[in-house]
Amino acid sequence: MALPIxxxxxxxxxxxxxxxxxxxxxxxxxxxxxxxxxxxxKREFWALRDVGFDVAPGSIxxxxxxxxxxxxxxxxxxxxxxxxxxxxITLRGRIASLLEVGTGFHPExxxxxxxxLNGTILGMTRAEVxxxxxxxxxxAEVEQFIDTPVKRYSSGMYVRLAFxxxxxxxxxxLIIDEVLAVGDVGFQRKCLGKMQEVSEHDGRTxxxxxxxxxxxxxxxxRCIALKAGRVVADGTNVAEIVRTSLxxxxxxxxxxxxxxxxxxxxxxxxxxxxxxxGTRSVATTAFDNTAAIRVVIEGEVLREHPGLQVGIxxxxxxxxxxxxxxxxxAAESAWQHLPRGRVRLECTVPARFLNEGAYRADLFxxxxxxxWICEPGVSAPSVSFEIQGGLSDSPFWVxxxxxxxxxxLPWSITV
Amino acid sequence: xxxxxxxxxxxxxPGRSWLHFDWRSLYRxxxxxxxxxxxxxxxxxxxxxxxxxxFVINPLITTAIFIVVFGKVVGVPTDGIHPALFYLAGLLPWxxxxxxxxxxxxxxxxxxHLFAKVYFPRLIVPISVLCSNLxxxxxxxxxxxVIYVFIAWGDPTVTSRPTLWLLAFPLLILHTAVxxxxxxxxxxxxxxKYKDFSHLSGYLVQMWMFASPIIYPFSRIPEKWxxxxxxxxxxxxxxxxxxxxxxxxxxxxxxxAGSVALSIVLCVVGVLLxxxxxxxxxxxx
Numbered sequence: 001m002a003l004p005i006x007x008x009x010x011x012x013x014x015x016x017x018x019x020x021x022x023x024x025x026x027x028x029x030x031x032x033x034x035x036x037x038x039x040x041x042k043r044e045f046w047a048l049r050d051v052g053f054d055v056a057p058g059s060i061x062x063x064x065x066x067x068x069x070x071x072x073x074x075x076x077x078x079x080x081x082x083x084x085x086x087x088x089i090t091l092r093g094r095i096a097s098l099l100e101v102g103t104g105f106h107p108e109x110x111x112x113x114x115x116x117l118n119g120t121i122l123g124m125t126r127a128e129v130x131x132x133x134x135x136x137x138x139x140a141e142v143e144q145f146i147d148t149p150v151k152r153y154s155s156g157m158y159v160r161l162a163f164x165x166x167x168x169x170x171x172x173x174l175i176i177d178e179v180l181a182v183g184d185v186g187f188q189r190k191c192l193g194k195m196q197e198v199s200e201h202d203g204r205t206x207x208x209x210x211x212x213x214x215x216x217x218x219x220x221x222r223c224i225a226l227k228a229g230r231v232v233a234d235g236t237n238v239a240e241i242v243r244t245s246l247x248x249x250x251x252x253x254x255x256x257x258x259x260x261x262x263x264x265x266x267x268x269x270x271x272x273x274x275x276x277x278g279t280r281s282v283a284t285t286a287f288d289n290t291a292a293i294r295v296v297i298e299g300e301v302l303r304e305h306p307g308l309q310v311g312i313x314x315x316x317x318x319x320x321x322x323x324x325x326x327x328x329x330a331a332e333s334a335w336q337h338l339p340r341g342r343v344r345l346e347c348t349v350p351a352r353f354l355n356e357g358a359y360r361a362d363l364f365x366x367x368x369x370x371x372w373i374c375e376p377g378v379s380a381p382s383v384s385f386e387i388q389g390g391l392s393d394s395p396f397w398v399x400x401x402x403x404x405x406x407x408x409l410p411w412s413i414t415v
Numbered sequence: 416x417x418x419x420x421x422x423x424x425x426x427x428x429p430g431r432s433w434l435h436f437d438w439r440s441l442y443r444x445x446x447x448x449x450x451x452x453x454x455x456x457x458x459x460x461x462x463x464x465x466x467x468x469x470f471v472i473n474p475l476i477t478t479a480i481f482i483v484v485f486g487k488v489v490g491v492p493t494d495g496i497h498p499a500l501f502y503l504a505g506l507l508p509w510x511x512x513x514x515x516x517x518x519x520x521x522x523x524x525x526x527x528h529l530f531a532k533v534y535f536p537r538l539i540v541p542i543s544v545l546c547s548n549l550x551x552x553x554x555x556x557x558x559x560x561v562i563y564v565f566i567a568w569g570d571p572t573v574t575s576r577p578t579l580w581l582l583a584f585p586l587l588i589l590h591t592a593v594x595x596x597x598x599x600x601x602x603x604x605x606x607x608k609y610k611d612f613s614h615l616s617g618y619l620v621q622m623w624m625f626a627s628p629i630i631y632p633f634s635r636i637p638e639k640w641x642x643x644x645x646x647x648x649x650x651x652x653x654x655x656x657x658x659x660x661x662x663x664x665x666x667x668x669x670x671x672a673g674s675v676a677l678s679i680v681l682c683v684v685g686v687l688l689x690x691x692x693x694x695x696x697x698x699x700x
Contacts, residue, residue: 015698016699076697077427078427079533080425080427081530081531081532081533081534081697082694082695082696082697082698083428083429083430083694083695084427084428084429086429087429088426088427088428089427090424090426090427091424091425091426095425099532100532103529103532103533104529104533106458109454109457109458109461113453113457117450117451117454120444120446120447120449121447121529121533121535122533123535124446125446126446126449126450127446149461
């Protein structure tokens with residue numbers, strides 16, 4: 001067995017919150033002379049906690065997780081932009097990281113000059129860039145404009161050129177962050193193809209962070225999921241990890257508050273479920289889009305408050321928020337009273353409104369502008385469900401359309 | 416299976432020693448240095464009509480101002496040297512020093528967008544500033560020579576003559592570079608943490624200029640203040656250049672040696688401080 005090309009051992013990274021770092025000189029001085037140095041502990045935040053894994057040469061590893069899970073911090077440490085607080089990483093091979101497309105591009109310089117500048121910034125020698133020059137220009141499709149300053153480029157051309165330089169790097173380890181989120185679909189496809197080719201034919205190792213779950217599933221032969229700075233899943237069953245770890249941990253269309261979580265004096269959430277119309281019990285996690293979906297919240301109002309707001313935040317499989325919806329969205333005159341005692345709230349998401357794919361509903365619970373009890377996307381119970389099929393009756397609409405939603409809207413034609 | 420060929424192993428771990436310095440990777444990125452120097456130079460003059468001619472025009476305008484203000488109005492003597500030559504000769508090393516200082520002291524904040532996205536030896540940036548500012552020095556030296564010939568030809572009372580020491584001019588510039596890099600890196604490291612300092616460095620350069628014998632000769636400094644002027648490493652550099660190029664009295668060898676020693680110390684301190692700060696700079700910037 002060959003040595004792992006990347007060996008990560010117990011990596012942790014602590015950030016100090018607040019004004020640290022950019023503190024003024026005066027503050028630092030007063031801290032130095034004040035007697036109670038130990039008081040007022042700094043608020044700290046662990047972006048990574050004891051992360052460890054090995055990567056074998058030639059694999060494409062996807063790193064996924066919600067925003068704030070620690071993906072970017074991990075990449076920054078791997079690409080030597082910042083240091084870990086603890087732990088050790090051994091990289092056996094030349095590494096190039098691509099955390100942004102076009103790093104160091106200078107607007108006044110021509111495409112040609114920028115290829116050399118960017119290439120050497122990314123760690124190539126001039127000779128290497130020169131050897132690949134024609135290939136880069138052809139890949140970016142900017143032959144005609146190669147001696148034009150890049151400030152006159154369209155944004156598409158700019159991105160293509162920038163990616164082309166990066167795609168022709170020849171490191172043993174390539175680290176890529178989100179860069180595929182830019183450019184048009186055709187070019188994105190080309191980039192994915194290039195990455196696959198680079199890994200399969202040249203045996204390079206790629207670490208790939210993306211919100212584009214399709215890309216992760218298609219490209220990667222291994223997936224590492226991070227949550228709150230820790231590795232929560234790691235394996236070759238990429239599709240499964242993508243599905244389970246992005247659902248916020250609760251992979252069920254029902255949640256029951258068995259451990260008395262989210263204690264507060266206003267509202268005790270007991271249960272959250274997703275139901276098909278007409279049923280009372282949980283049948284399935286996959287729904288047809290032809291019927292409305294009901295999200296049911298059950299709980300007990302412990303203390304009445306005029307600002308008590310209950311609702312949901314709906315997320316797609318990439319972890320992006322689609323909308324918030326609460327019982328207090330209509331005019332005040334139409335509000336229903338929330339009396340003390342047990343209540344059941346039901347939200348209907350209309351049929352043919354969502355797109356095909358997996359969704360997650362987080363409980364929205366709080367006192368208006370005063371207090372979060374459950375904040376969607378931050379700390380809240382959630383239920384997950386999937387929409388499969390039934391998108392439309394149109395023969396022109398047979399597969400998932402791009403976009404977060406797939407509503408069938410009324411159209412009128414005036415002749 | 417046998418161990419695969421491994422081209423260098425990189426170990427990332429926290430808190431290395433202050434003295435840890437990666438010479439190898441600095442050398443490996445030498446092509447980047449070349450590209451950055453080219454970028455600095457082309458980008459600066461790409462949109463100007465006169466281009467690099469500004470390198471010549473700037474000191475000429477400054478000299479003209481000095482002649483009028485300090486020569487005619489205030490009446491500062493110039494050690495018997497033609498005032499235009501005196502000021503130009505003083506400005507040449509000073510301009511290089513102040514340009515490099517201004518460029519390097521902003522290294523960290525000015526390149527945050529780069530440093531936050533890609534790794535390369537951070538020292539490449541300040542070193543590229545040193546190099547790209549050599550081009551104006553070269554142009555200004557040539558133009559000073561031309562102006563010297565022009566003035567000496569037309570005015571027989573000008574008796575200043577260059578000495579053989581002028582051959583050591585590259586060493587003098589190297590000395591200036593070491594000093595400017597050291598001070599610039601110290602300022603850069605401090606202002607990374609305390610941003611207030613980035614506002615101060617402009618004034619520092621200005622005060623430093625008046626504390627250096629550019630508009631007045633070293634010999635005019637009162638005896639009891641000469642020790643203060645002697646501490647300033649730029650004093651020796653400027654006086655030494657006037658001695659080389661115009662046969663001015665200059666400073667003693669001991670005085671000059673002190674300036675070299677101080678410059679080297681500042682440079683070492685600057686590099687170490689800079690290396691230390693860059694390791695986690697992007698976290699709090």
